[in-house]
Amino acid sequence: MAKVLEMVGITKVFPGVIANEDVHFDVEQGEIHALLGENGAGKTTLMNVLYGLYAPDGGELRWQGKPVHIGNPNVAIRLGIGMVHQHFMLVPPMTVAENIVLGAEPSKGGLLDMAAAKKRVRELSEQFGLKVDPEAKIQNISVGMQQRVEILKALYRGAGLLILDEPTAVLTPQEVTELIAIMRRLVEEGRSVIFITHKLKEVLRIADRVTVIRRGRVIDTLYTKDATEDGLAEKMVGRKVSLRVEKDEARVGDVILRVRDLTAANNRHLPALRGCSLEVRRGEIYGLAGVDGNGQSELIEVLTGLRPATGGEAMMNGKSLLGLNPRAIFARGVGHIPEDRQRRGLVLNFTVGENLILGSHHRQPFSVRGLLQGGAIDRRAEDMIQRYDIRTPGTKTLARSLSGGNQQKVIAAREMERDPDLLIAAQPTRGLDVGAIEFLHRRLVEARDRGKAVLLISLELDEILSLSDRIGVIYEGRVVAEVPGHEATEEQLGLWMSGGSTGRRGEAQG
Ligand SMILES: Nc1ncnc2c1ncn2[C@@H]1O[C@H](COP(=O)(O)OP(=O)(O)O)[C@@H](O)[C@H]1O
Ligand SMILES: [Mg+2]
Numbered sequence: 022m023a024k025v026l027e028m029v030g031i032t033k034v035f036p037g038v039i040a041n042e043d044v045h046f047d048v049e050q051g052e053i054h055a056l057l058g059e060n061g062a063g064k065t066t067l068m069n070v071l072y073g074l075y076a077p078d079g080g081e082l083r084w085q086g087k088p089v090h091i092g093n094p095n096v097a098i099r100l101g102i103g104m105v106h107q108h109f110m111l112v113p114p115m116t117v118a119e120n121i122v123l124g125a126e127p128s129k130g131g132l133l134d135m136a137a138a139k140k141r142v143r144e145l146s147e148q149f150g151l152k153v154d155p156e157a158k159i160q161n162i163s164v165g166m167q168q169r170v171e172i173l174k175a176l177y178r179g180a181g182l183l184i185l186d187e188p189t190a191v192l193t194p195q196e197v198t199e200l201i202a203i204m205r206r207l208v209e210e211g212r213s214v215i216f217i218t219h220k221l222k223e224v225l226r227i228a229d230r231v232t233v234i235r236r237g238r239v240i241d242t243l244y245t246k247d248a249t250e251d252g253l254a255e256k257m258v259g260r261k262v263s264l265r266v267e268k269d270e271a272r273v274g275d276v277i278l279r280v281r282d283l284t285a286a287n288n289r290h291l292p293a294l295r296g297c298s299l300e301v302r303r304g305e306i307y308g309l310a311g312v313d314g315n316g317q318s319e320l321i322e323v324l325t326g327l328r329p330a331t332g333g334e335a336m337m338n339g340k341s342l343l344g345l346n347p348r349a350i351f352a353r354g355v356g357h358i359p360e361d362r363q364r365r366g367l368v369l370n371f372t373v374g375e376n377l378i379l380g381s382h383h384r385q386p387f388s389v390r391g392l393l394q395g396g397a398i399d400r401r402a403e404d405m406i407q408r409y410d411i412r413t414p415g416t417k418t419l420a421r422s423l424s425g426g427n428q429q430k431v432i433a434a435r436e437m438e439r440d441p442d443l444l445i446a447a448q449p450t451r452g453l454d455v456g457a458i459e460f461l462h463r464r465l466v467e468a469r470d471r472g473k474a475v476l477l478i479s480l481e482l483d484e485i486l487s488l489s490d491r492i493g494v495i496y497e498g499r500v501v502a503e504v505p506g507h508e509a510t511e512e513q514l515g516l517w518m519s520g521g522s523t524g525r526r527g528e529a530q531g
Contacts (some may be wrong), residue, residue, distance in 0.1 A: 023049065023050045023085070024047050024048065024049055024050075024083075024085075024086070025048055025049065025050050025084070025085055025181065025182055025213055026047060026048040026071070026082070026083070026084060026102075026182060026213075027045075027046075027047040027082070027083040027086075028044060028045065028046040028047065028067070028070070028071065028080065028082055029045060029080055029081050029082070029083065030043050030044070030045060030079060030080035030081070031043070031044040031045075031046070031067065031070055031077050031079070031080035031081075031082075032044070032077060032078045032079035032080055033063075033066050033067075033070055033075055033077050033078055034078050035066075037414070038237075039237050040063045040066040040237055041063045041066055041067050041070065041077070041237050042237040042238050043079075043080070043238070044063075044067055044080070044234070044237070044238070044239050045239055046067065046232055046239065046242075048182060048213050048215060049213065049230075050211060050213055051208050051209075051211050051212070051213060052208060052213055052214075052229040052230060053204055053205075053208055053213075053214045053216055053227055053228045053229050053230075054213070054214070054215050054216065054228060054229065054230045054231070054232065055215075055216045055217070055218060055223075055224040055227065055228035055230070055231040055232070055245070056068075056215055056216070056217045056218075056231075056232055056234065057218060057219065057221070057224055057231050057232070057233045057234070057253060057257055058219060058233060058234040058235060058257060058454075059219055059235070059257055059258065059426070059454035059455070059456055059457075060219065060424040060425055060426040060427070060453070060454045060457070061412070061424045061426075062234045062235055062236060062237065062257075063234055063236070063237040064186070064217045064234060065107065065186055065217070067234070068104065068184050068186060068215065068217065070082075071091065071097070071102065071184065072091070072094055072097045072102060072104045072184065073091040073092055073093045073094045073095070073096050073097045074093075074094060076092070084100050098178050098179075098180075101179055101180055101181035101182060102180060102181075102182050102184065103172075103174075103175025103176065103178060103180025103182070103183045103184065104175065104183075104184040104186070105168065105171040105172055105175060105183070105184065105185050105186060105188060106171075106186055107186045107187050107190070109167050109168065109170075109171055110171075111159045111167055111170060111171065112159065113158070113159045113160035114158060114159070114160060115158065115159060116155065116156055116157060116158055116159070117142070117153050117154060117155050117156070117157050117158075117159065117162070117166075117170050118135070118138055118139045118142050118155035118156070119135075119138075120159055120170055120174065121138070121142050121155075121170060121173050121174045121177050122138040122141075122142070122177065123174075125177065125178055126138060127141070139155050141177065142155050142173060142177070143155065145173055145176050145177060146169075146173060148206075149172075149176065149203055149206050149207065150199075150202060150203055150206060151169045151172060151173055151203055152166075152169065153166055153169050153170055153173065154166075164191045164192070165191075165192055165193070165196040165199070168188060168191065168192070168196075168200070169203075172185075172203065180212070181211075181212050181213065182212065182213045182214075182215070183207060183212065183213070183214050183215070184214075184215045184217070185204075185214065185215065185216050185217065186217045187217050187218060187219070188200060188216070188217075189218060189220065189223055190451070193312065193313050193480060194480070194482075195312075197223075201226070201227055204216065204227065208229075216228055219257070219453075219454040219455065221250045221253050221254055221257075221264075221455065222250065222483075224245060224248070224253060225245055225248065225249075225250060225253075228245050229244065229245060230242060230243065230244055230245065231243060231244075231245055231248060231253065233253060233256040233257050235256070235257060235258075235259055236259075240256045240257075241256055250264060251264065254455050257454070257455060258454075258455055258456045262455055262456060262459050263459060264455070264459075265487060266462045266463070266466060266487045266488055267466075268466045268469075268470075268488075269470070271304055271305045271306070271469065271490040272304045272470075272472075273302045273303065273304045273305045273490070274302055274303030274304050274472060275302060275303050276300045276301070276302050276303075277301055277302060277303050277337065277338060277442055277443050277474035278299075278300065278301040278324075278335070278336070278337055278443050278474060278476065279300050279334070279335070279336045279337075280297060280298055280299050280300070280320075280324075280333070280334070280335045280336075281298050281333055281334045281335075281336075282296045282297070282298055282332065282333035282334070283296070283297040283298070283320070283323065283330055283332070283333035283334065283335055284296060284297075284330065284331045284332040284333050284498075285316075285319050285320075285322075285323050285328055285329065285330050285331055286319075286331060287319055292498060293316045293318075293319040293498055294316045294319050294320055294323070294330075294333075294498045294499075295316075295497060295498035295499055296333065296498070296499055297316060297320060297333070297495070297498060297499055297500060298333075298499075298500055299493050299500050299503075301443065301474040301475070301476050302474060303442075303472050303473070303474050304469055304470070304472050304473075304474070305469060305474065305475070305490040305491060306465060306466070306469050306475040306477055306488050306489050306490050306491075306506075307474070307475065307476050307477065307489065307490070307491050307492075307493065308477045308478075308479065308484075308485035308486075308488060308489030308491070308492045308493070308506065309476065309477065309478045309479075309485075309492075309493050309494075309495055309500070310479070310482060310485045310492055310493070310494050310495070310514050310517075310518060311480075311494055311495035311496060311518055312480070312496075312518050312519070313480055315495050315496050315497055315498065315518075316495055316497070316498035316499075317447070317478050317495060318360065318447075319498075320478070320495070321357075321359075321360065321445060321447050321478060323335065323343070324342060324350075324355070324445060324476075325347055325350055325355065325357050325359075325445065326342070326345050326346050326347040326348075326349065326350040327347060329343075329344075330343050337353055337354070337355065337442070337443060338353070338354070338442065340353070342355070351380060351439075351441075354441045354442035354443060355441055355442070355443050355444075355445065356436035356437065356439055356441030356443070356444045356445065357436060357444075357445045357447070358429075358432055358433055358436050358444070358445070358446045358447065358449045359432070359447055360447040360448045360451070360478075366428070366429075366431075366432040367420045367428055367431065367432060368420065369419065369420050369421040370419060370420075370421060371419070371420055372416060372417050372418060372419060372420065373402065373406070373411070373413050373415075373416055373417075373418050373419075373420055373423065373431060374398050374399055374401075374402035374416035374417065375398065376420045376431050376432075376435065377401070377402045377405050377406075377416075377431060377434060377435050378398055378401060378402065378435070379435060380435070380439065381439070387401070398416075399416050402416040403416060405434045405435075405438060406434075408434070409430050409431075409433065409434035409460075409464075410430065410460060411423075411427050411430045411431055411434065412424070412427050413427060425453065426453045426454055426456075426457035427457075429449070429450070429453055429457065429461070430457065430460070430461070433449065433461055433464060437464055437468060440471075440473075441473065442473060442474060443473070443474045443475075443476065444465070444468055444473055444474070444475045444476070445476045445478070446465060446475060446476070446477045446478070446479075447478045447479075448478065448479055448480060448481075449461055449465070449477070449479075450462070450479075450481070450484060451480075451481075462484075462487070462488060465477065465488060466488070469490075477489060482511055482514060482515070485514070486506070486509060486511065486514075488506075489506040489509075490505070490506050491503060491504070491505055491506060492504050492505075492506055492509045492514065494514060494517040494518055496517065496518060496519075496520050497520065501517055501520070502517040
């Protein structure tokens with residue numbers, strides 16, 4: 022197969038970090054090539070070099086066999102390279118069609134020809150099965166659809182090589198399946214795709230070849246038919262990792278959290294929780310499975326004081342949590358690893374050290390007579406950084422500049438160190454790499470073994486299945502089924518999650 026692209030000995034240095042070191046990477050025509058590596062491995066940097074956003078400090082690029090200099094993205098686009106960034110770059114108040122043609126508008130006699138633009142958008146979207154509504158405004162469409170708009174935008178500009186930077190991180194399992202079909206259609210047509218991820222299963226499911234990078238260097242490039250999950254994990258992390266969670270039989274105690282017939286509305290004032298009931302006991306991990314949007318977020322918000330309930334009860338150690346503010350709820354012994362870590366979990370412009378003691382900062386020894394004690398904060402933070410394996414230059418680094426995985430470790434460290442009776446973990450490993458996932462899963466199991474109650478809410482069935490002692494399925498605002506973790510199967514849970522059959526809730530609850 023012909024090589025469309027070769028990156029030869031690419032080096033890119035940032036102050037204090039070698040983000041890419043002598044990287045060799047190539048892409049054949051008609052292949053899906055996965056670029057696999059942990060957070061911070063250098064994947065995005067390498068792609069930014071390719072797309073003309075960064076000038077490399079060494080090495081060269083060849084496009085269809087010839088050396089090229091890609092000094093800016095316009096050159097990349099002209100060559101036929103398209104990039105869908107991890108954070109989308111769409112203009113929210115504009116329509117889908119307007120965003121797609123922006124900067125490359127067709128014109129007729131010097132006037133913008135929106136009709137022609139819409140027609141072309143429709144053609145492309147049919148050709149590749151990229152369902153979008155050209156008239157819809159970006160601000161009103163789902164993240165999955167925004168991603169399709171970004172892909173269309175690249176195709177509209179004639180991309181023959183499409184770079185997708187961690188495209189599945191923001192998608193539901195169903196959307197991932199759709200995206201895979203789209204990628205397949207692209208390569209069937211002779212285009213090529215660079216698919217960036219840190220998820221091993223996706224590599225094996227989607228890619229033809231995979232290049233593993235670790236700390237800026239290429240570790241290996243291989244055909245996925247010759248690769249295994251364990252083998253890739255080891256190359257990616259640099260040591261053997263256990264993808265399965267080791268845990269002993271749960272020693273279950275009293276009920277810590279009792280939710281009964283809970284009702285609440287969503288942001289659009291429609292019923293989101295419609296009589297939700299569940300119990301989490303001391304010493305168990307209760308996994309709540311469900312398709313996104315079935316009331317999970319509202320349940321978490323009610324339990325953490327961020328949303329009022331409209332009926333029912335939520336009792337913690339026999340006392341109601343309803344009507345309390347977040348601080349009062351935390352004082353009752355609830356810890357929360359939130360879904361949206363940037364918005365809810367961290368103060369991005371505070372340092373790592375400050376974030377680690379957030380919530381305890383008004384207490385001794387961190388605050389004495391209203392004055393923050395820098396020394397005490399630093400010592401505590403340094404200890405936590407070490408024990409939770411948080412990769413940061415220091416305690417004074419701003420939380421904003423840490424990678425997603427390390428931001429999540431900061432939150433997990435803070436919440437677990439407060440030693441709450443109930444830990445609510447909402448998508449705790451979303452967007453994290455294998456090493457960080459393994460680490461967080463172990464900490465959750467440890468919390469359970471110390472007799473804590475853990476409520477795990479996750480869209481990842483794998484995560485629910487590997488951690489939970491009991492599993493509940495939430496569908497349209499109700500727990501419709503419950504099973505012991507060791508009896509659950511993916512197929513059965515999937516059926517319940519789609520409202521397919523009634524569960525055995527009565528039986529399981531006994
Ligand atoms: N603009 C930048 N300035 C300084 N350091 C950066 C910049 N972009 C990335 N880095 C650093 O380079 C390394 C690789 O980052 P990145 O390419 O984003 O990794 P990945 O995409 O694999 O998660 C990290 O240590 C990161 O902190
Ligand atoms: Mg990246």
